[in-house]
Amino acid sequence: METHVHDVLVIGGGGAGLRAAIAVAETDPALRVAMVSKVYPMRSHTVSAEGGAAAVIKPDDSLDAHAYDTISGGEWLCDQDAVELFVREAPEEMLRLEHWGCPWNREPDGHVAVRAFGGMKIRRTWFAADKTGFHLLHALFQTSLKYASIARYDEWFVTRLLVGEGRCLGVVALELASGEMHALLAKAVILATGGGGRVFPFTTNANIKTGDGMALAYRAGVPLKDMEFVQYHPTGLPFTGILITEAARSEGGWLLNKDGYRYLQDYDLGRPEPTPVLRAMELGPRDRLSQAFVKEMEKGRTIETAHGHVVHLDVRHLGEPVIEAKIPFVRELCLTYEHLDPVHELIPVRPVVHYMMGGVHTDLTGATPLPGLYAAGETACVSINGANRLGSNSLTEILVFGARAGRAAAAYAARAPAPTGPTRAQALDEERRVLSKVRGDGGGGERVATIRTAMQRALEAGAGIYRDEVGLRRAAEGIEGLKARAQGVTLDDRSHTFNTEVVAFLELENMLDVAEAIVHAALVRRESRGAHQRTDFPARDDNRFLAHSLAYRSPNGPPRVDLLPVTITRWPPGERVYGR
Amino acid sequence: MPQTVTIEIRRYRPEEEAEPTWQRYEVPFWREWMVLDALNYIKDHVDGTLSFRWSCRMGVCGSCGMMVNGNPALTCATYLETLVPGPVQVEPLRGFPVIRDLVCDLTDFITKLQRVQPWIVRETEGTPAQGEYRQTPDELAAYRPYAMCINCLLCYAACPIYELEPGFLGPAVIALAQRYNLDSRDQGREARMDVLSEHDGIWACTLVGECSTVCPKHVDPAGAIQRYKLDAAVAWVKALVLPRSGR
Amino acid sequence: MNPAYRRHHPKWYRARMPIFWWFRKAAYFRFIARELTSVFVAYSSVLLLVQLRAVAAGPEALARFTAWLHLRPVVALHVVVLLALLFHTVTWLHLAPRAIVIRLGRRRVPDVAVLLGHYGAWLAASGLVVWLLRL
Numbered sequence: 001m002e003t004h005v006h007d008v009l010v011i012g013g014g015g016a017g018l019r020a021a022i023a024v025a026e027t028d029p030a031l032r033v034a035m036v037s038k039v040y041p042m043r044s045h046t047v048s049a050e051g052g053a054a055a056v057i058k059p060d061d062s063l064d065a066h067a068y069d070t071i072s073g074g075e076w077l078c079d080q081d082a083v084e085l086f087v088r089e090a091p092e093e094m095l096r097l098e099h100w101g102c103p104w105n106r107e108p109d110g111h112v113a114v115r116a117f118g119g120m121k122i123r124r125t126w127f128a129a130d131k132t133g134f135h136l137l138h139a140l141f142q143t144s145l146k147y148a149s150i151a152r153y154d155e156w157f158v159t160r161l162l163v164g165e166g167r168c169l170g171v172v173a174l175e176l177a178s179g180e181m182h183a184l185l186a187k188a189v190i191l192a193t194g195g196g197g198r199v200f201p202f203t204t205n206a207n208i209k210t211g212d213g214m215a216l217a218y219r220a221g222v223p224l225k226d227m228e229f230v231q232y233h234p235t236g237l238p239f240t241g242i243l244i245t246e247a248a249r250s251e252g253g254w255l256l257n258k259d260g261y262r263y264l265q266d267y268d269l270g271r272p273e274p275t276p277v278l279r280a281m282e283l284g285p286r287d288r289l290s291q292a293f294v295k296e297m298e299k300g301r302t303i304e305t306a307h308g309h310v311v312h313l314d315v316r317h318l319g320e321p322v323i324e325a326k327i328p329f330v331r332e333l334c335l336t337y338e339h340l341d342p343v344h345e346l347i348p349v350r351p352v353v354h355y356m357m358g359g360v361h362t363d364l365t366g367a368t369p370l371p372g373l374y375a376a377g378e379t380a381c382v383s384i385n386g387a388n389r390l391g392s393n394s395l396t397e398i399l400v401f402g403a404r405a406g407r408a409a410a411a412y413a414a415r416a417p418a419p420t421g422p423t424r425a426q427a428l429d430e431e432r433r434v435l436s437k438v439r440g441d442g443g444g445g446e447r448v449a450t451i452r453t454a455m456q457r458a459l460e461a462g463a464g465i466y467r468d469e470v471g472l473r474r475a476a477e478g479i480e481g482l483k484a485r486a487q488g489v490t491l492d493d494r495s496h497t498f499n500t501e502v503v504a505f506l507e508l509e510n511m512l513d514v515a516e517a518i519v520h521a522a523l524v525r526r527e528s529r530g531a532h533q534r535t536d537f538p539a540r541d542d543n544r545f546l547a548h549s550l551a552y553r554s555p556n557g558p559p560r561v562d563l564l565p566v567t568i569t570r571w572p573p574g575e576r577v578y579g580r
Numbered sequence: 581m582p583q584t585v586t587i588e589i590r591r592y593r594p595e596e597e598a599e600p601t602w603q604r605y606e607v608p609f610w611r612e613w614m615v616l617d618a619l620n621y622i623k624d625h626v627d628g629t630l631s632f633r634w635s636c637r638m639g640v641c642g643s644c645g646m647m648v649n650g651n652p653a654l655t656c657a658t659y660l661e662t663l664v665p666g667p668v669q670v671e672p673l674r675g676f677p678v679i680r681d682l683v684c685d686l687t688d689f690i691t692k693l694q695r696v697q698p699w700i701v702r703e704t705e706g707t708p709a710q711g712e713y714r715q716t717p718d719e720l721a722a723y724r725p726y727a728m729c730i731n732c733l734l735c736y737a738a739c740p741i742y743e744l745e746p747g748f749l750g751p752a753v754i755a756l757a758q759r760y761n762l763d764s765r766d767q768g769r770e771a772r773m774d775v776l777s778e779h780d781g782i783w784a785c786t787l788v789g790e791c792s793t794v795c796p797k798h799v800d801p802a803g804a805i806q807r808y809k810l811d812a813a814v815a816w817v818k819a820l821v822l823p824r825s826g827r
Numbered sequence: 828m829n830p831a832y833r834r835h836h837p838k839w840y841r842a843r844m845p846i847f848w849w850f851r852k853a854a855y856f857r858f859i860a861r862e863l864t865s866v867f868v869a870y871s872s873v874l875l876l877v878q879l880r881a882v883a884a885g886p887e888a889l890a891r892f893t894a895w896l897h898l899r900p901v902v903a904l905h906v907v908v909l910l911a912l913l914f915h916t917v918t919w920l921h922l923a924p925r926a927i928v929i930r931l932g933r934r935r936v937p938d939v940a941v942l943l944g945h946y947g948a949w950l951a952a953s954g955l956v957v958w959l960l961r962l
Contacts, residue, residue: 039633040686042731043641095708101700101763103720103727110714134640135727142698142756154690177679180835206636239612242638307612333638336657449624492628497594497837498680501628594838598829650851677839685839722930740855743844787922788858806926 001431002182003424006151007031007413008406009171009186011158011213013041015133015395016377016402017192018140019093020366023406024413025147031410034151036158036173036184038208038503041141045194045206046398049133050245050329051117052125053395055090058114061122063087070393071571073119073285074357074386075530076546077226080569082364082382086393086400093399094126102139103128115326116250116278117391119285119578123278125392130245130329136395156182157503158212160430161189161220161373164421168220168372172430176503179496181434183427187416188372188409191217191360192402195378196514198507200353201456202308204236204243210507211514213379217360218513222368223550223562225381227514228522229357229531231389232465234289236352238307240337244330244349246391249282251326253315255289256346257301263311267292270579280579287388287531288578290351294465305348312346319343351465355394357385357531358521361550366405372412376405383548387530437491438502444488448504451489452511455482459515463522468536476519476558483512517551517559524549524561542573585609585660586667587618589630590647592678600678604667609660615668616644616655619682632682639796642732646682647671652734652794673737675746689733692749695775696757701768719764726759726804728797735791735801747780751791751801754782758804773812782808861918867911920945 008024010017013035024033035041056066066087071078098104098112105113105127116123128135144150155176162170162183170185196211197203218224234255235244249255252275257263262272262281269288270280277283293311296302302309315323315330320343323331334342359381366374366382377398384397436442455478462475486508493501527541528534547563554560584606592600605626607618616634623630632655634644639657646655649669660668676684706713735751736742742750757776761769776782785805792802832838849859881892895901923945924938 039635039643040690040731043633043635043643045636045641047641047730048636048638092708095712098712099700099706099708099765101760101765103724103763104712106715106717106720108717110716110719112712131640131728134730138727138729138731142693143700145694146697146699177685177837178835206641208635240637336639447624448628493631495593495595495629495631495680496835498631498683500623500631500633592840594829594840595832596829598831598840600840674842677841679837679839718930740844740848740858743848786858786862787925788855789922789925790852790854790858792925793854800925803925803928806922807928810926 013037014044019402443490
């Protein structure tokens, strides 16, 4: 087994990971930083983000307005010190990305243009047509190529964190092309592996989003925070789950039920106006819109299709020039995946799992409770997203907190001693575990796909948009049973060369850990807040639950879930008002 | 409509065989399915040993490019319906070394990409405090088409020159270099010219034009290369006529 | 078993390019045809030079050359050359919009306009030659 030594390891090559790696390289070019990613960086899921990234830049906007939209949108579960810092550093990070070549849309005078997004009082979303994530990722990746001190391990899959002397000392990774396991030692490790939407059957998330970083941290004893909060985006294409960006609504699109009626007016989201009104109707927050869909379905006013119930997104009245200029990707996706042209036809949409507000517990610098371990992006929970993330905050978050984690890790690595201790034994142990799976030892004939599908169904049934005790208990039992069954998986593929089946198995293990944390955190939170709606506890309960959940893994049995009070600075909890 | 469709896959298992072989699979046929859905059906239910890359399944991550019936295509955006009755032949992208089955090696592309300095080059870098570099919508429109490249490498698979001369920088890399050259914020045109005007750069291209035909994002790399040739030729003539002028 | 494989050392497969790769696709064939017809372009240039030399050498030489041109096999050859030249010219002109991108503000001048411009230039040049010959 080969051992490679670095100062800082960044796990994951998406927006947060790239930003973190660049931050390390800029903080101290002498530090040996390496990025380990299971896919080539430009394949990362940041690429799929469409609508834009929020930051205050226009004179009519203010940091407080951005903070208030974020905090009320997150139903007062955001840590307000984190939000204040986030909105303050956001413009600088976005400008830096502009300097790195991101092709932001522009005003005629050459300034960056902004558009509105859901739950936003003032327009502040920077955008690159409706491929913002794509452009942001490629600009970051291409810029990262200029830093000689950033080494990359592309298509290496991290299977375990090395922990000793009470700190994180590196990782063990599988090199896909050769099938060889490697030990990578470092003084600091940054997790930037994205979310885990693939634990659900119907998601906008790419195949690679299997909660790897969350599971790595969870198994190393680091708590996962606020995992019960899973965001459903209100407008996904049926069957594929492909996202139709919120920008379609911010540019003036309408949501219609089967009678062609703008049904959101029945759910306390304001009056239907012909042109978009900020923080109202179709520009309400995602949790409320997705919940309104379920209510509308219960009233029998949605459209039944072969791929579930849908409502219609209508952008026809915007006309072809606006659609081509502002949301061309929406048209491209509809033409390719639905055989329809939104210039002339209605787009069928339904809520779809999109984002995890929860993640690895970190402080404002991205540091986790385990010294030497950092996390940033969707993997992490700082928390700025609270109970419901505001659209266009996540791209900004990966920049702000990717950079912060990179700087903090660089500072830590500069003073920490070189990794020593029991790393060799741990790494060899992990090599044995993974390679025995490839050999097919002790398998019980189960298939990865069977267990994965069962897990996704259990989670959708028990931990979907609306939840209750009975359903969550059933899901928890289901996941527990599946975790046991997963050990009986037998792989068809015994090859050491690009064995994608063993990766799928390891990802399944990760997803089962993430699913367990989601369900158990949801059981503990006996209230309804943001994206977590309990039909048996329909009210918000600030007395007991103005607090984050922290799920700690137990070696056997369900996780322990603790509560940690939310940090409130200037915005006391209040009512969430939209359209009034 | 048929109930099933035959998929023939070019398989290469380096541990077992020195040459690739064809393997046939029968998969159910659904109208909604892309070629990628059929591959995933095989992987999940029939044969877990089949190796291929995929991720976003919405035509933007660039992972799932393969040869489908001899043409480079994103399998997540190619309907099975357009290929029935079949059989549908799936092979790894042409022109690249094959690691296993449908997975090929991309390191050559990444190395070449880095050589053309695909980032904004400035004599003095701005600080965030100075605000954004101004860029008008017209200036944005000048390079944006080339910024749409998703690095799926279908253009390389379509290019016989790359297959004949693996040293050739190739369509996507040159288009991306041109993306930065045409960006009003960039000052790196001269630095990139050294690499691009090498023997393996723009002059290796003999304008087959297939790269632009297969590009799923309408980047038109062939156009980027020809424009660059024109620029380089004009610069050369200028240097000949006015040898002392700085640029 | 593949005897060349060593554990943990990927053994890539590199396909060899067939000699007749240009039969794989109509587009490749057109490309090769366009490239090969450039031989005829070169031939016609040489022919013109030879003709000029004959003119310079006096009426006798020119008469000999013209007689050669009237030989049946030579006429047949030159019909083929003409067709090849036309093919080369047309395919070449159709590539022109690729290299020449003219922007008027945010709009790109459509390829058809660039193409028509080239055909226009071709016609004008031909017209000029005809006019010169008539003098």
